[in-house]
Amino acid sequence: MILDLQTLLIVNGVVVVLCGFSFVVNTAMRRNDAAGRLWSVSFIGGMLAVICYAIWGGGLQSSWILVIGNTAYTLVTGMIWAGCRVYNGRKPSVVLVGAGALIVAVTSVVTADSQGAWQGALALFPAVSLFSGLAAVESLRGRLLRNVNARILAAALWVVGFYYALRTIAFAIGGYRGEFFTTYLGPQQTTLLLTAFVILGTISLSILQVERAGTQALGDVTVGALSVVGLLSAASFAQQWQDWLERASFHGDRLEMVAVDIDSLPEMNTALGRNFGDGAITSVAHIVREHAPTSSLIGHPGAGRFVIVMVVSNDREAQKIASRVRDALVDKPIDETQGLRATASFGVVDTDVFGYDMLTLRDALDEATLSARSSGGNHIVVGRLPSIAA
Numbered sequence: 001m002i003l004d005l006q007t008l009l010i011v012n013g014v015v016v017v018l019c020g021f022s023f024v025v026n027t028a029m030r031r032n033d034a035a036g037r038l039w040s041v042s043f044i045g046g047m048l049a050v051i052c053y054a055i056w057g058g059g060l061q062s063s064w065i066l067v068i069g070n071t072a073y074t075l076v077t078g079m080i081w082a083g084c085r086v087y088n089g090r091k092p093s094v095v096l097v098g099a100g101a102l103i104v105a106v107t108s109v110v111t112a113d114s115q116g117a118w119q120g121a122l123a124l125f126p127a128v129s130l131f132s133g134l135a136a137v138e139s140l141r142g143r144l145l146r147n148v149n150a151r152i153l154a155a156a157l158w159v160v161g162f163y164y165a166l167r168t169i170a171f172a173i174g175g176y177r178g179e180f181f182t183t184y185l186g187p188q189q190t191t192l193l194l195t196a197f198v199i200l201g202t203i204s205l206s207i208l209q210v211e212r213a214g215t216q217a218l219g220d221v222t223v224g225a226l227s228v229v230g231l232l233s234a235a236s237f238a239q240q241w242q243d244w245l246e247r248a249s250f251h252g253d254r255l256e257m258v259a260v261d262i263d264s265l266p267e268m269n270t271a272l273g274r275n276f277g278d279g280a281i282t283s284v285a286h287i288v289r290e291h292a293p294t295s296s297l298i299g300h301p302g303a304g305r306f307v308i309v310m311v312v313s314n315d316r317e318a319q320k321i322a323s324r325v326r327d328a329l330v331d332k333p334i335d336e337t338q339g340l341r342a343t344a345s346f347g348v349v350d351t352d353v354f355g356y357d358m359l360t361l362r363d364a365l366d367e368a369t370l371s372a373r374s375s376g377g378n379h380i381v382v383g384r385l386p387s388i389a390a
């Protein structure tokens with residue numbers, strides 16, 4: 001059976017509206033979910049674009065309908081990128097997304113007479129490609145790097161980004177009547193691709209949202225049926241960390257942060273089951289709590305990730321704590337019967353090096369931890385400022 005374009009557009013519209021409505025309603029029922037709100041804007045943009053294109057296809061062929069539709073379409077991948085940045089603890093950069101949408105809107109207005117139904121395509125296509133690529137990169141770094149669903153989302157975004165890059169080139173060379181464009185990159189192929197992307201993206205983003213909410217729900221770390229008292233959830237930890245930095249800056253105290261990321265946690269969940277992975281998180285949480293200084297702040301900002309904040313007098317104290325935790329992980333098995341042990345990657349940063357800005361420290365901590373993981377795991381990496389060539 002061959003589906004005509006009108007049928008494909010109807011199916012795509014139904015999928016986008018249902019998925020978008022479900023995600024937005026679920027986000028509206030959650031508190032303190034900045035990433036979810038940005039992702040909701042992405043779904044709202046998709047729904048608005050579908051409605052505008054449907055109105056155009058239904059006979060009301062006003063150029064302003066396509067201007068609105070193209071602008072909303074730009075927000076789909078742009079806001080996914082912004083939400084992924086917030087998920088990783090970075091600034092959302094919504095100004096850049098807004099600038100991209102504005103460029104698409106202006107181009108759509110300027111080319112309305114010359115390009116008809118394809119007005120603004122030479123701005124829309126590269127914008128979608130660019131934001132898809134940026135979102136894919138963001139999905140493979142920071143907290144998202146440890147999540148299998150984020151990797152699935154990244155793969156889908158890479159496909160969309162590459163596809164729209166090809167569309168941009170083909171459209172620029174041969175226009176919408178070009179043989180290559182109409183044969184391989186036309187509306188039918190694009191609609192099928194986007195329908196699959198919406199379904200896959202909705203599943204991935206919904207799971208990421210639920211898992212993020214799970215780490216923020218309680219003040220204690222709760223995994224399975226166990227609770228580790230004394231470890232702060234993501235939201236509580238961020239507030240306390242910011243307070244410590246402000247007071248330390250005022251008094252001139254030196255703070256060091258140690259990040260502990262469990263190695264191969266997604267692989268544990270896949271090979272040995274989620275219960276085993278939860279047991280690994282609980283075991284590591286207890287070890288981190290036991291070996292952290294009494295006066296330190298301990299947070300659990302994400303699954304399999306712990307951060308210790310402590311006041312120090314020299315640049316070796318945090319490394320000593322990281323070494324003690326690493327040795328304890330080797331000594332204590334997760335599963336006594338099988339003797340399986342967890343390892344972790346450690347990042348260490350210092351306010352004497354990076355200052356007292358939490359976002360700067362968080363990025364430096366992520367970079368150091370990622371470097372430790374890239375070295376094979378079970379390593380300790382101290383964050384350094386990039387050297388400047390003379």
